[in-house]
Structures are given as C-alpha cells and as structure tokens.
Amino acid sequence: MITINVGHLYPNELNLYGENGNIKALKYALEKYSVQVNVTNINESDPIDFNQYDFLYIGSGRPIFLRKAKERLKIYKEEILNYLNQDKFFLITGNALSIFDFLGLYEVLIPDSRIVADIIGTSSLCNGMIRGFQNTEYLIKNLNNIIFNLDNPNGNDFSPFEGFKYHNLYVTSLIGPLLARNPNLTEYFAKKLREQKKTSNYLNY
Amino acid sequence: MKYIAILIGKIFILIGKIFKRGSSLPGKIALKLDHKLLYQLKYPSNKILITGSSGKGSTTKLIAKTLRKENYRVCHNASGSNLEWGIATSILAKTNLCGKVNADYLVLECDERYVKKISTAICPTHLVVTNLTKDQPPRQHDIDEIYTAITKRLLSYTTIITNIDEPYLRKFELEFKNKIVYYSLAKNKYSYEKQIFENLNTYYCPNCFTRLEYDYYNFETLGKYSCPNCDFKYYKPNIIGTNLDLEKGTMKINYEEVLIGGYLLYHAYNTLCAYATLRSLNISHKHIINAFNEINKIHNTSFVSHDKTFYPLSCKAENATTYNQAIFRTIQDPSTKSIVLGWQEISRRYKHYDVSWLYDIEFELLNKDNVFNFYCCGPDKDNLKKRLLLAGISEDKIITDNNPYVIKDLVMSDEASCIYGILNFDYVSIFKDAFKEEK
Numbered sequence: 001m002i003t004i005n006v007g008h009l010y011p012n013e014l015n016l017y018g019e020n021g022n023i024k025a026l027k028y029a030l031e032k033y034s035v036q037v038n039v040t041n042i043n044e045s046d047p048i049d050f051n052q053y054d055f056l057y058i059g060s061g062r063p064i065f066l067r068k069a070k071e072r073l074k075i076y077k078e079e080i081l082n083y084l085n086q087d088k089f090f091l092i093t094g095n096a097l098s099i100f101d102f103l104g105l106y107e108v109l110i111p112d113s114r115i116v117a118d119i120i121g122t123s124s125l126c127n128g129m130i131r132g133f134q135n136t137e138y139l140i141k142n143l144n145n146i147i148f149n150l151d152n153p154n155g156n157d158f159s160p161f162e163g164f165k166y167h168n169l170y171v172t173s174l175i176g177p178l179l180a181r182n183p184n185l186t187e188y189f190a191k192k193l194r195e196q197k198k199t200s201n202y203l204n205y
Numbered sequence: 206m207k208y209i210a211i212l213i214g215k216i217f218i219l220i221g222k223i224f225k226r227g228s229s230l231p232g233k234i235a236l237k238l239d240h241k242l243l244y245q246l247k248y249p250s251n252k253i254l255i256t257g258s259s260g261k262g263s264t265t266k267l268i269a270k271t272l273r274k275e276n277y278r279v280c281h282n283a284s285g286s287n288l289e290w291g292i293a294t295s296i297l298a299k300t301n302l303c304g305k306v307n308a309d310y311l312v313l314e315c316d317e318r319y320v321k322k323i324s325t326a327i328c329p330t331h332l333v334v335t336n337l338t339k340d341q342p343p344r345q346h347d348i349d350e351i352y353t354a355i356t357k358r359l360l361s362y363t364t365i366i367t368n369i370d371e372p373y374l375r376k377f378e379l380e381f382k383n384k385i386v387y388y389s390l391a392k393n394k395y396s397y398e399k400q401i402f403e404n405l406n407t408y409y410c411p412n413c414f415t416r417l418e419y420d421y422y423n424f425e426t427l428g429k430y431s432c433p434n435c436d437f438k439y440y441k442p443n444i445i446g447t448n449l450d451l452e453k454g455t456m457k458i459n460y461e462e463v464l465i466g467g468y469l470l471y472h473a474y475n476t477l478c479a480y481a482t483l484r485s486l487n488i489s490h491k492h493i494i495n496a497f498n499e500i501n502k503i504h505n506t507s508f509v510s511h512d513k514t515f516y517p518l519s520c521k522a523e524n525a526t527t528y529n530q531a532i533f534r535t536i537q538d539p540s541t542k543s544i545v546l547g548w549q550e551i552s553r554r555y556k557h558y559d560v561s562w563l564y565d566i567e568f569e570l571l572n573k574d575n576v577f578n579f580y581c582c583g584p585d586k587d588n589l590k591k592r593l594l595l596a597g598i599s600e601d602k603i604i605t606d607n608n609p610y611v612i613k614d615l616v617m618s619d620e621a622s623c624i625y626g627i628l629n630f631d632y633v634s635i636f637k638d639a640f641k642e643e644k
Contacts, residue, residue, distance in 0.1 A: 012416070015404045017342055018564025024595040044416065062347050062406060064414060116343050118558050133559040135342055176561030180595060 002197045003036040007053040010061070010069050011041045014096060017135060019059025021177025022093065026055070029183070029190040035197075044068070048076060050083040054193060060094030060136070060175050070099045077102060089168040089193060094175040097164075098138040106164045106171065107141035109157060115139065119174055121150040121162065126184040132174035139173055140164050147172055168192070207304060210239035214297040229286045232293030243293060243326035246304050249280075251486060252311040252327050256320050256355060257335030258345075259521050260475045261287070263466070264335050265314035267479035271496040272310050275488060280308035287314045289322055310486070317345065321357040328360055333482050334367040334374060335475065337407075338425075338526040339565055343557040348407065352376060359383065366482050368474060369442050370427040372417055373407035387442035388481040390456070390473055392429065393449040395537060396421040402529055404565040412437045424470050424533060425526060444481045449473055451534060454501075461494050466501035469518060469530045476501070506633075510642040511617045517626040517636045522551045525565035531627045532570050541575050543621040545636060546589050547582035547609065548629030560588050568596035577621045580612050581605045583632065609639040616640060 008023050027037045042048055050056075061069065073080070080103060084090060092100060101108045119132040130148055140156040140163065147163025147170060148155070155162030155173075163172040172178065179186040214235030221228060235242055255265045262285050269281035282295035292313055300306050315323050317337075324332070334355065337348050345351050352373075359365075359381060367374045369387035378385050398421055400408075408417050408426045415434035422428035431438035448457040451468050458480055465472040476497060483493045507516045518531035535542065551558070571579075579602055581589035586605040593603050606612045616624060617640075626636040 011403070013406055013409075015406055015565075016339070016347055017559075017561035018404070020403060021561070021564030021592075021595065024564070028595050062349050064349070065406065068414065114346060116346075116557065133343075133557070133561060135346060135559070135561075176559075177564045180564060180591065181560065 001034065001036055002194060002201070003038060004030055004054045004193055004197060005052055006037060006039045006055045006057065007042050007048075008039060009042050009056060009058040010044065010065070012043060013065035014059050014061035014069060016060040016062065017094060017176035019093065019176055021180035022057055022059065022091065025177065025179035025183070025186045026189060029186045030193065033190065033194060035194060044072070048079070050076070050079045050088075053083075053088065054197060055089040055091070055189070056083075057091045058093075058096045058099070060096055066095060066099055069096075070102070073099060074102050084167050084169050087167050087196065089189065090170070091189075092169070092171040093178055094173065095136045095138050097140060097171050097173060100171070105166050105169070109139045109141040110137065111139060111158075115154050115173070117152060117154050119148075119150055119152070119154070121148040123148050123185065126182075126188045128184045130182050130185060132178050132181060133176065134173055135175050136173045140171065148174075206239040207242060207245045208302065210235040210242045211297060211300055211302055211304060213238060214294070215300075215302075218294065218298050229288065229290035229294050231297060232290040232295075235297055236290065236293055243296065243323070246296065246300055246306055248306050248311055248327055249308050250330070251309065252329045253331040253333060253482060253486075254313050254315050254320065254323060254327070254329040255333040255335065256315045256317050257333075258317070258338040258340035258351070259524050259527050260335040260471050260478070261314045264333065264475045264478045264482075265312055267466075267475065267497065267500060268482050269312045270500050271479070271483055271488065271493060272312065272486075274496045274499070275492060277309040278307060279310045279312055280306055281312045282314055285314065287316045287319070289319050292319070292323055317351045318354055320355045324358045324360070324363075329363050331364045331366060331482060331485060332359070333478060334365065334377070335478050336368060336371060336526075337373060338524065339562065340521075340524045341552065341554070342523065342561060343552075343555060343559050348373065356381070364485060366478065366485060368427070368478065369439060370423055371407065372409075372426065372430050372437075372439075373411060375437070376411045379411055386444070386481050386485050388444040388477040389442050389446070390423050390427070390449060390477060391445050391447045392421050393423070393447070395449065395451065395470070395533070396423050396428070398422070401570065402567050404525065404567075410435060410437050425529060444477065444484065446473055446477045451537065458494065459490055461490075463494050463497050464501035467506070468516065469534050471527065471530050506637075508637070508641055510640055513617070513619070513622060513624055515624045515626065515636075515640050517628060517633045519630045519633050520627060522548050522629040523559075523562045525562050528566040528627060531625075532567055535625045535627065536570050536573065538623060539575065540623045541577060541621040542623040542625055543578040543580065543616070543619045544571060544576060545580045545582065545609065545616065545624060545626045545628070547632045547635075548585065549583060549631045549635070551585070560585070563588060563592045566592075568593055568598070572597050577602065578619055579603045580609070580616060582609045582612070583607065609635060613639055
C-alpha cells in the first residue's frame with residue numbers, strides 16, 4: 001500500500017477561507033486509490049523535518065500570522081529549496097504566496113487595492129475548466145512558469161496568466177478550497193503523487 | 206438644502222407607505238440632495254449603534270422593543286436596512302421638518318463597514334459589538350479589516366458593549382480607553398474542554414499573539430481563556446448568564462430565568478448583549494427580564510409533523526460560525542435525526558460565487574451513527590453534497606434535489622425521529638412550508 005505524508009503548515013493560524021478543503025479533497029481523491037494518507041498539522045512551535053513529507057500545503061491568513069509564518073519559515077530556506085529540488089510537492093494558495101518571496105523563485109506584487117474576483121480559467125495541468133476565487137492583497141509578479149490561463153486580467157502582474165510553478169511547487173493567488181472545487185486539478189496531484197511515490201518505493205526497494 | 210432634503214425624504218417615505226414598499230430609497234434621495242444631512246439633525250441624547258458579524262438585527266430588535274415597552278419613543282431601523290441609505294430612511298421617518306429626531310432613543314443596527322460613516326454623523330453614546338467572526342469573505346475580507354473599520358472613528362466617550370468570552374474582542378480594551386461593558390455566559394452543560402472546531406484563528410492573545418489556553422469552551426473561541434505568555438486572561442464581568450438550557454430555550458441572569466428566543470447558543474449571547482445594553486441605559490433588571498420573556502416567547506419555531514419533530518435552525522450564509530452553532534445544537538440532541546440543508550442564494554449584496562466558507566463549517570461533527578440522512582436542497586445542492594462527502598459522510602446517506610417539496614415524501618418516511626433544518630435564513634420559511642402538516 002502506498003502511503004502519502006501530507007504536512008499542513010500552520011492550519012490554526014492560516015485558515016482564512018476554508019483552506020483545509022484542499023487537504024480534505026486531496027485525501028479523498030488519494031483514498032479512492034487505496035492510498036493511505038497521513039495528514040500532519042504543523043503548528044507554530046513544531047520544528048519542521050521536510051524529509052517527512054511528500055506534500056506540503058499552506059493557505060491564506062490574517063496579516064499578523066503571515067508575518068509570523070514568514071519569520072519562522074525563513075530559517076528553513078535551504079531545506080525548502082532542497083525539498084523542492086527533490087520534486088516533492090508544495091501547494092501555496094491565496095495570500096500565503098507573500099510568505100515565500102524569500103526563496104528567490106518569484107516576486108510578489110502588492111496591488112493598490114485588494115483583488116476580489118470569481119475566476120474561470122484553464123490549466124495545462126488538467127483538462128476542463130478551473131473555477132476558483134481570488135480574495136487577496138498580493139499577486140505574483142513573474143510571467144514565466146504560470147499555472148492558469150484566466151478569463152480576466154487578475155493574474156500575475158495583472159495579466160490573464162496566473163500562478164507560478166517550479167518543479168512541484170505550485171503557487172497561486174486563488175484562495176481556499178481550490179482542489180475541492182476542481183476535482184480535475186485534484187486528480188492531477190493525486191496521480192502525480194502516486195506515480196512519484198511508486199517510483200521512489202521501487203528505487204528504495 | 207437640509208430642510209428640502211428632509212421634506213423630499215419624508216414625501217418618499219409617505220409614498221412608500223401608500224404603496225407598501227419599505228425601502229432605502231427615501232434616505233438615498235435625501236442624502237443625494239444633502240450628503241451631510243445626517244450630520245445636521247438634532248438627535249436624542251441616547252444613541253446606540255449595534256454592529257457585529259451576526260446577531261445585530263435580533264439584538265437591536267430586542268433592545269428597541271424593550272425600550273418601547275418602557276414607553277420610550279424609539280427610532281429603530283426595524284426593516285433591517287443597515288447601510289447608510291436604510292439608516293437615513295429610518296431616521297428621517299422620525300424627524301420633523303425642523304430636523305429634530307422625535308425619539309428618546311436612537312437604536313440602529315449598522316453594517317460593520319458603515320459604522321465609521323454613521324458614527325461620524327450621529328456620534329453614538331453606545332457602540333454594541335455582538336461578535337466579530339469570519340463573515341461574507343468577498344466583502345469583509347478578514348476580521349482585522351472589520352475591527353479597523355469599526356474603530357476608525359471611535360469617539361472617546363462612546364461606551365462599548367461586547368462579549369468578554371471572545372478574546373479577540375478584548376482588543377477594544379487593549380487599544381482604547383473607552384468605558385467597556387462586558388457580558389459573559391458562564392460554563393454550562395454544553396461547555397467542553399477540548400476544541401472541536403477547526404478553522405478558527407482568534408484564539409490567540411491579542412496582546413502577544415501566543416495561542417491561548419482554555420479552561421473550557423462555550424463554543425468555537427468563546428470560553429474561559431488565559432495567555433501562557435503574558436497576564437492577559439478572561440475575567441468574570443458583572444453581567445453573566447448562567448444555567449443555560451437550550452432545550453427549554455432559557456438561561457438565568459441574576460438568578461432569574463429568562464427566555465432566550467430560540468434553541469441556539471447565539472440566542473443566549475444576543476439576549477445577554479441586549480440585557481447589558483439596556484442595563485447601561487439604566488433600565489431596571491426586573492423590567493428587562495419581563496420584557497424579554499414576553500418578546501422572546503413567540504420564537505418557538507419547532508413543529509411536529511408526521512410524528513416527527515422539525516427544528517428549523519436559521520443560519521447566515523457565508524458565516525460559518527452560525528452554521529457551526531446549528532451543528533453544535535444538533536449534536537447535543539441524542540435522538541435519531543436527519544438533516545435538511547439548503548439556501549436560495551448565498552448573497553443578495555453581490556454576485557460573487559465563493560463557497561470557501563462551506564469548508565469552514567464543521568460538517569464532520571455530523572458524521573455520527575444517529576444522524577441517518579442528509580437532504581441537500583436548493584441551487585447549491587451539489588456543492589453541499591461534495592462538502593459532506595469530504596466530511597467523511599457516506600454517499601448513500603446524501604439525497605439531493607433542487608426542491609424540498611420533491612423530497613417531502615422521503616423526509617416524511619425517514620426513520621429518524623427528528624428533522625433538523627440547518628438553513629440559511631432565506632430557506633426557513635420554505636422548510637416550514639414544505640414539511641408542516643396542512644391543517
């Protein structure tokens with residue numbers, strides 16, 4: 001049986017918009033394939049061992065908690081980059097994207113006013129439409145390595161292109177239960193995670 | 206221009222009355238004619254502004270009705286129009302052509318985003334904050350924004366009335382020198398020691414942001430808390446509700462039993478909030494209790510049909526806390542039960558389609574053997590079903606249909622002895638119409 005270890009970063013602090021819907025949706029999708037999913041809530045005082053996880057998630061939060069999370073995570077810069085360079089998964093949604101500019105992979109843009117918008121788009125990651133919602137005071141500035149093509153110009157640097165992908169790091173300004181609303185996207189993650197885990201199990205064997 | 210604006214506004218109020226159309230149009234027109242109109246009226250000396258994420262309408266009504274029972278003249282936006290135009294309409298209705306508001310008390314329910322504007326105009330003597338929770342995310346964004354919006358024009362002489370059980374609301378005390386009147390609900394038979402709700406983020410010390418420790422929770426982040434890092438902690442205020450009995454719909458204030466007007470915890474908190482406000486206005490304890498017991502007795506909304514008891518529980522879409530209270534109430538009942546869920550529309554204020562708040566509701570708590578079936582109705586039945594599935598509820602327990610009348614036979618033949626309607630307020634009458642036995 002395949003086991004996938006999911007780490008949810010600071011779920012008590014960063015949970016503005018039904019963020020844990022993403023974890024629930026991923027778990028549900030993986031369990032349909034008889035994958036055992038262990039979800040660990042990584043809380044404020046917990047040290048993080050990135051080797052323990054196959055999938056990390058972090059969602060939107062109040063400004064004070066974004067600042068606190070950034071303070072805590074900055075010291076893990078090398079570990080996070082190492083985790084990503086091993087092709088392990090990290091999903092960042094909503095205003096949590098502002099935390100990780102310290103990785104030096106993408107730049108963060110602060111629009112004059114908050115972006116609140118319904119999103120319909122497509123993605124090369126999966127077939128079908130992507131539906132979501134933006135409620136964010138931050139956008140991504142880069143126009144490379146995008147994830148979504150939107151029907152409005154609320155994407156990176158106010159273009160119709162949204163998100164940022166690096167190896168298996170997925171960063172998007174779309175909020176909350178993005179995976180719960182988009183089973184096609186969830187299926188992409190579930191499939192990739194299973195394949196990766198199978199390969200690593202085989203190599204370890 | 207002030208006098209013309211008052212006159213035109215009052216003419217439109219009269220036209221509205223003739224055609225039985227209550228609206229915010231008269232206030233809108235009057236403010237178009239004189240946008241500083243609300244600054245120029247002569248108000249009574251007692252001006253109470255009631256705001257919060259939920260419960261402000263019920264609390265305002267309770268305060269206004271009690272004051273009327275005391276034979277005071279009250280200016281109250283009873284229609285629930287709580288934005289600037291609606292408030293202006295209600296004030297104009299009580300204003301004479303010289304600009305004097307003919308009332309002893311101004312009792313206004315006010316949307317959080319409009320507190321700054323209305324406060325600047327009327328200079329409230331009392332600001333009542335029922336609660337601050339996650340609410341209408343596309344509009345309210347986050348709790349800190351709402352707090353800032355409420356406190357932006359806070360006058361130093363305004364008395365704040367709020368709930369000490371919620372640590373976030375202590376920010377008023379930490380950041381302002383205003384007089385604060387607190388109320389609290391004592392530990393009761395529904396209190397619990399281990400947190401059962403996820404997706405909360407106000408159980409942090411507003412002083413040093415350390416996670417608070419709780420002796421007990423009354424609900425979500427409400428309870429007896431203390432900070433392990435600094436001296437911030439709950440203390441017992443003068444006004445305290447005890448002996449809460451949600452089955453009976455009662456609690457005690459100063460050893461006297463009072464009806465709370467429903468079966469949910471927020472009914473108790475709204476009642477306490479109204480009580481604290483009225484006591485601040487020097488209305489006697491005895492008179493308040495008598496008035497509450499009379500006003501609240503009409504709120505028994507449960508009914509029996511086909512040998513089942515139906516409990517319509519009114520919630521507010523986009524406000525997970527109100528749904529969590531309904532779920533919390535439902536799981537207190539050991540009877541076998543099935544659940545009807547639904548709403549007509551998520552918001553009347555905007556066209557955004559955001560269902561993130563559904564994932565802030567703890568549907569997982571309903572995944573119990575004594576909860577037999579879930580009937581998901583209305584336009585978002587499929588989103589509800591998806592949410593229930595992700596809460597671990599078995600697919601064969603979930604029935605969906607756009608129309609509750611279509612599933613009436615299924616509900617009536619359900620093996621459960623109780624049917625709980627966990628409903629947006631726009632679905633409560635639909636629920637009653639669909640399932641009440643015709644006489």
